[in-house]
Amino acid sequence: MEAGLFLPKAGRRVNDNATSVKHFNGQGAYWSSTFGSNAEGFTDCVTVLGFNASNVIVYGYTEKWKESFGIGDTQCGNMIRPVIYNPSDEISSPKTAPTANSLRPWKKGEMDIHLINSARGECNFVIMPDGTSLVIDAGEIGENEELVSRKPSNDSSDPMFARVYKVYTTYMKYFLQNTRHNYIDYALATHYHTDHIGAPKTNYKMSRDGSYIVCGLSAIYEDIPIKTLVDRKGPGVGFNDFAHYSEDDIHEDTYNNYTTFAQKMVTRDGMVWQAVSEVNRDSQFAPKYGTPEASLKLIGYDYKYWNGSSFTTGSTDNRENGSSISMLLSYGDFNCYFGADCGAQCGYNIMRNICSGVGKVEVLKAPHHFAESAFSDTQAAILQPKVTVVSCFGNNTPNDACVTAADAFGDVFATNNGSGVSLKDAGGHLCVRVQGDGTFMVYKLKDTDYSYEVLASYGPYTCH
Numbered sequence: 001m002e003a004g005l006f007l008p009k010a011g012r013r014v015n016d017n018a019t020s021v022k023h024f025n026g027q028g029a030y031w032s033s034t035f036g037s038n039a040e041g042f043t044d045c046v047t048v049l050g051f052n053a054s055n056v057i058v059y060g061y062t063e064k065w066k067e068s069f070g071i072g073d074t075q076c077g078n079m080i081r082p083v084i085y086n087p088s089d090e091i092s093s094p095k096t097a098p099t100a101n102s103l104r105p106w107k108k109g110e111m112d113i114h115l116i117n118s119a120r121g122e123c124n125f126v127i128m129p130d131g132t133s134l135v136i137d138a139g140e141i142g143e144n145e146e147l148v149s150r151k152p153s154n155d156s157s158d159p160m161f162a163r164v165y166k167v168y169t170t171y172m173k174y175f176l177q178n179t180r181h182n183y184i185d186y187a188l189a190t191h192y193h194t195d196h197i198g199a200p201k202t203n204y205k206m207s208r209d210g211s212y213i214v215c216g217l218s219a220i221y222e223d224i225p226i227k228t229l230v231d232r233k234g235p236g237v238g239f240n241d242f243a244h245y246s247e248d249d250i251h252e253d254t255y256n257n258y259t260t261f262a263q264k265m266v267t268r269d270g271m272v273w274q275a276v277s278e279v280n281r282d283s284q285f286a287p288k289y290g291t292p293e294a295s296l297k298l299i300g301y302d303y304k305y306w307n308g309s310s311f312t313t314g315s316t317d318n319r320e321n322g323s324s325i326s327m328l329l330s331y332g333d334f335n336c337y338f339g340a341d342c343g344a345q346c347g348y349n350i351m352r353n354i355c356s357g358v359g360k361v362e363v364l365k366a367p368h369h370f371a372e373s374a375f376s377d378t379q380a381a382i383l384q385p386k387v388t389v390v391s392c393f394g395n396n397t398p399n400d401a402c403v404t405a406a407d408a409f410g411d412v413f414a415t416n417n418g419s420g421v422s423l424k425d426a427g428g429h430l431c432v433r434v435q436g437d438g439t440f441m442v443y444k445l446k447d448t449d450y451s452y453e454v455l456a457s458y459g460p461y462t463c464h
């Protein structure tokens with residue numbers, strides 16, 4: 001869709017019914033005057049893809065505000081006025097600026113686990129020891145009053161300010177240098193929440209063909225193409241298949257925007273798009289470039305868990321967090337538990353069941369941002385993580401009880417410390433770098449610019 005000035009007159013009320021707009025014919029983005037400005041300084045708007053033969057407006061997306069602000073959904077019938085597409089949220093790509101203190105890029109034989117800190121969603125990035133790359137989630141959410149300060153900057157006039165996905169892709173390109181790959185081998189969407197796959201906000205640009213809004217994981221693809229995309233359900237599933245889920249647990253526009261992106265890249269670029277596979281649980285994310293080998297194994301999804309020999313259904317609780325894909329990343333004796341948002345807060349002891357099939361790990365990627373009740377002594381006693389790394393961005397996370405449970409067995413690090421609890425360290429991108437002998441280091445990297453300077457380093461740690 002091109003930027004432009006569109007036809008409805010300022011302030012004209014359109015209230016015939018919920019879906020029709022008369023007298024106008026134009027395509028573009030229209031302000032919705034109902035909801036004013038958000039904290040980012042962008043007034044939200046509805047995207048109009050066009051009009052059908054009856055002059056009924058066709059919306060690409062309607063902004064859901066109910067979750068964040070409790071004031072209802074934007075929909076037609078609101079007053080609208082024309083706007084010129086504002087590219088201010090599409091600030092040109094940041095430039096990396098490494099210094100003598102920067103963490104050097106990955107090199108062969110090491111395994112890197114990065115928690116990239118935008119403070120507006122979770123994005124984990126792994127480079128396996130052979131150079132195979134993997135993105136686990138790429139969330140991109142808007143502003144609300146319950147979040148810590150955005151990184152690298154909250155201020156849109158600051159040269160460091162960028163779209164959330166640019167924070168991720170700039171970081172990834174820097175650490176990918178020695179792989180000589182300008183693509184990502186695998187992307188895993190653990191579940192369909194906006195802080196993991198992106199919220200399609202209407203002030204973001206559209207895809208080139210105008211079929212989806214570029215955000216989160218789909219935005220990563222704009223900068224670094226993805227070879228294989230894996231999620232819970234894969235292709236061939238519609239939003240109605242989630243009708244049994246609780247209202248608002250998955251947003252229809254979020255899901256549809258994501259799946260439209262995935263299908264388009266399958267058609268356009270030959271991207272592989274798959275549902276997570278029990279049958280190929282050991283091999284779905286196989287290293288592509290030979291030795292040394294690491295592995296990423298499926299250990300839980302959809303309230304099922306690996307019991308050591310097969311998958312068992314724990315329950316059908318039908319909550320999206322508990323349905324998250326859980327994985328075990330291994331390199332020699334080193335193991336890292338990635339439980340996405342499936343934590344102790346989820347019903348039917350599902351996380352405890354998943355943990356029980358795994359046992360002790362060296363590193364825990366904290367479940368559910370260490371929000372309240374996400375982790376307990378029970379889970380900690382099974383996993384006994386020597387290091388826990390938390391991706392969190394709420395002003396009340398990480399939760400003190402979760403940290404205490406993990407701290408009983410090792411050091412706890414967080415990307416942000418909105419709650420002000422006692423931690424080993426917090427406030428930066430986090431990198432766990434694993435060597436072939438199983439020893440590993442934890443680095444806290446500067447997140448207020450694009451230098452990736454090491455602010456602090458911890459270790460070496462050894463395996464259990």
Ligand SMILES: [Zn+2]
Nearest residue numbers: 193195196341
């Ligand atoms: Zn989450």
